[in-house]
Amino acid sequence: xxxFSIFKQTFRLPIVLWQSLFFIGPLCFTVAMSFFIVRxxxxxxxxxxxxxxxxxxxxxxxxxxxxxxxxAGIGTIVTMTVAFPAAYxxxxxxxxxxxxxxxxxxxxxxxxxxxxxxxxxxxILAESGVINAGLSxxxxxxxxxxxxxxxTVVGYMTLTLPLVIILQTFALSNVDRSLVxxxxxxxxxxxxxxxxxxxxxxxxxxxxxxVFCFILSFGDFVSPYYLGGxxxxxxxxxxxxTVKSGQQxxxxxxxxxxxxxxxxxxxxxxxxxxYRRRVG
Amino acid sequence: xxxxLVEFRSVVKRFDDFVAVEDVNFTIDAGEFVAIMGPSGCGKxxxxxxxxxxxxPSEGNILMDGRVMNDVPAHERDTPLVxxxxxxxxxxxxxxxxxxxxxxxxxxxxxxxxxxxxxLDRMEISEFAERDIASLSGGQKQRVALARSLVIxxxxxxxxxxxxxxxxxxVIRMQSVLTRLQRELGITFVYVTHSQSExxxxxxxxxxxxxxxxxxxxxxxxIYRAPANRFVAEFVGRNNIIAGAVTKTAAKTVTIExxxxxxxxxxxxxxxxxxxxxARFVVAADLAQISVKKxxxxxxxxxxLISEEFIGSIVTLFLEAEDxxxxxxQLQERELSKVDLKSATTTYLSWADEHGHYIGVD
Numbered sequence: 001x002x003x004f005s006i007f008k009q010t011f012r013l014p015i016v017l018w019q020s021l022f023f024i025g026p027l028c029f030t031v032a033m034s035f036f037i038v039r040x041x042x043x044x045x046x047x048x049x050x051x052x053x054x055x056x057x058x059x060x061x062x063x064x065x066x067x068x069x070x071x072a073g074i075g076t077i078v079t080m081t082v083a084f085p086a087a088y089x090x091x092x093x094x095x096x097x098x099x100x101x102x103x104x105x106x107x108x109x110x111x112x113x114x115x116x117x118x119x120x121x122x123x124i125l126a127e128s129g130v131i132n133a134g135l136s137x138x139x140x141x142x143x144x145x146x147x148x149x150x151x152t153v154v155g156y157m158t159l160t161l162p163l164v165i166i167l168q169t170f171a172l173s174n175v176d177r178s179l180v181x182x183x184x185x186x187x188x189x190x191x192x193x194x195x196x197x198x199x200x201x202x203x204x205x206x207x208x209x210x211v212f213c214f215i216l217s218f219g220d221f222v223s224p225y226y227l228g229g230x231x232x233x234x235x236x237x238x239x240x241x242t243v244k245s246g247q248q249x250x251x252x253x254x255x256x257x258x259x260x261x262x263x264x265x266x267x268x269x270x271x272x273x274x275y276r277r278r279v280g
Numbered sequence: 281x282x283x284x285l286v287e288f289r290s291v292v293k294r295f296d297d298f299v300a301v302e303d304v305n306f307t308i309d310a311g312e313f314v315a316i317m318g319p320s321g322c323g324k325x326x327x328x329x330x331x332x333x334x335x336x337p338s339e340g341n342i343l344m345d346g347r348v349m350n351d352v353p354a355h356e357r358d359t360p361l362v363x364x365x366x367x368x369x370x371x372x373x374x375x376x377x378x379x380x381x382x383x384x385x386x387x388x389x390x391x392x393x394x395x396x397x398x399x400l401d402r403m404e405i406s407e408f409a410e411r412d413i414a415s416l417s418g419g420q421k422q423r424v425a426l427a428r429s430l431v432i433x434x435x436x437x438x439x440x441x442x443x444x445x446x447x448x449x450x451v452i453r454m455q456s457v458l459t460r461l462q463r464e465l466g467i468t469f470v471y472v473t474h475s476q477s478e479x480x481x482x483x484x485x486x487x488x489x490x491x492x493x494x495x496x497x498x499x500x501x502x503i504y505r506a507p508a509n510r511f512v513a514e515f516v517g518r519n520n521i522i523a524g525a526v527t528k529t530a531a532k533t534v535t536i537e538x539x540x541x542x543x544x545x546x547x548x549x550x551x552x553x554x555x556x557x558x559a560r561f562v563v564a565a566d567l568a569q570i571s572v573k574k575x576x577x578x579x580x581x582x583x584x585l586i587s588e589e590f591i592g593s594i595v596t597l598f599l600e601a602e603d604x605x606x607x608x609x610q611l612q613e614r615e616l617s618k619v620d621l622k623s624a625t626t627t628y629l630s631w632a633d634e635h636g637h638y639i640g641v642d
Contacts, residue, residue, distance in 0.1 A: 187384035
């Protein structure tokens with residue numbers, strides 16, 4: 001028989017309260033708001049499909065949707081690829097001390113605001129910035145890097161790269177060394193061992209790193225706004241634009257709900273793939 | 281003369297300041313079953329790993345078929361290893377595990393499958409071919425690990441304490457599987473273990489290591505009957521090791537006087553000690569005799585019975601000598617019934633001259 005333990009409930013209560021006050025509550029309100037109506041720049045409670053029809057029926061919404069997907073997707077692929085050699089080195093090639101220091105160094109970027117770090121890219125990426133100055137010595141450039149998709153992806157990586165390296169390092173550190181040696185022992189070349197043994201063994205952690213990377217990029221406002229030039233807008237920028245132009249909170253709520261649903265699907269699919277028992 | 285299959289020449293392995301293997305020299309012939317035995321940390325696993333190319337020797341050379349292997353990477357050697365942890369790939373099925381080595385050698389998919397299934401069948405686990413590794417029992421995993429190594433048809437198989445995780449009954453079963461396989465395939469097995477019973481049950485030759493050195497190499501019988509030194513005598517166990525100062529040396533014999541008495545033993549292969557040196561000799565427990573009447577032999581130690589230990593038909597008697605040292609006698613249970621130990625207050629441990637085995641000065 002189950003007994004009601006006050007002690008146990010006391011420990012459960014804060015997280016339940018927190019989640020319902022600051023997550024479930026606002027989420028329900030956002031969903032409800034997407035059916036509200038705006039009259040004379042004032043929002044009124046209602047239940048109409050108009051906002052959904054207006055937003056989903058417009059090309060610019062879908063352009064923005066797929067642009068966000070594309071940028072976050074490319075950002076994730078590039079970040080995962082760039083992070084892997086670093087994480088592999090940290091997990092397999094260096095001593096425990098070096099690994100600890102490296103993890104510590106990778107945490108340091110989070111000490112400062114992400115916005116501040118984004119602004120520092122201006123100095124580097126601007127037409128008269130560090131990179132173009134360097135390239136001009138070689139007779140190249142100048143290249144336009146600010147206010148481009150390239151800028152956006154650089155911004156995303158500023159946010160995600162340190163985190164992804166840390167997550168990948170943990171994922172790879174958990175790979176049993178004797179399995180790697182067993183692969184060598186059976187005639188597997190070191191490079192082939194990476195995709196025959198290390199990737200399958202580290203799969204769960206690597207997929208979770210990718211999911212995190214995608215979610216952070218997909219919902220990011222700062223990079224596409226300040227480094228990507230905000231045109232064409234990604235979904236977070238579209239939310240701000242929609243609110244600013246005529247107090248269209250309900251239409252912004254539609255965008256927000258679409259984003260939430262997308263991220264739910266991505267996160268769920270990612271977790272399923274990460275914990276699926278066998279590959280292929 | 282045919283070169284030995286494997287030769288260790290003055291091999292040294294250092295990890296930072298720690299010397300794991302120091303000046304190891306030995307050879308292994310094709311078709312031999314060699315066990316490398318010793319307590320943990322003696323360098324036996326490091327020796328095996330160097331043979332597989334998973335560690336590089338710091339000094340010296342390792343040769344296979346007369347060719348120096350030091351710079352040959354692990355994945356270019358045909359030296360499959362059966363890990364203590366088995367190291368089976370958990371994301372592959374039993375069959376896919378066995379196919380792994382064949383795939384690495386560029387064998388076609390159909391041929392891989394055929395040969396993998398053939399080996400799983402030979403190891404009597406074909407019905408588990410498509411199972412996940414996690415769903416197999418310890419003994420079944422063991423067989424998959426063996427199949428995975430043997431399917432690539434190596435000339436030498438390395439085994440690193442493969443039976444240490446199994447329970448006692450299964451160990452005996454797997455021992456007979458291993459010895460039968462080795463005989464049928466005619467390939468060389470190098471078997472690392474800390475277990476004397478495993479090494480003695482299977483190996484043609486045993487290499488005993490201690491602190492990175494080789495203490496003795498010989499057949500199980502040699503090592504059991506004629507331990508070369510104190511370490512081997514103690515490691516093998518079931519021996520009475522008797523120490524004392526050398527009082528007299530003669531051609532081929534030495535007289536050792538200690539707290540248990542004065543005894544004369546043959547020096548055998550050992551150098552003659554000097555007078556006053558502390559020397560030791562061994563009387564194997566199963567070669568010692570026990571009686572209640574004082575025997576006429578010159579090699580007698582009076583002692584009292586402490587306890588008995590039955591293992592099937594064999595009985596080990598634990599005795600205490602007058603100086604407090606513990607001695608052992610091992611005999612058949614039915615022989616024991618002839619000796620009336622219960623009523624006797626003093627018993628006598630004795631041995632024939634030829635059973636005192638000198639193990640030198642340390």
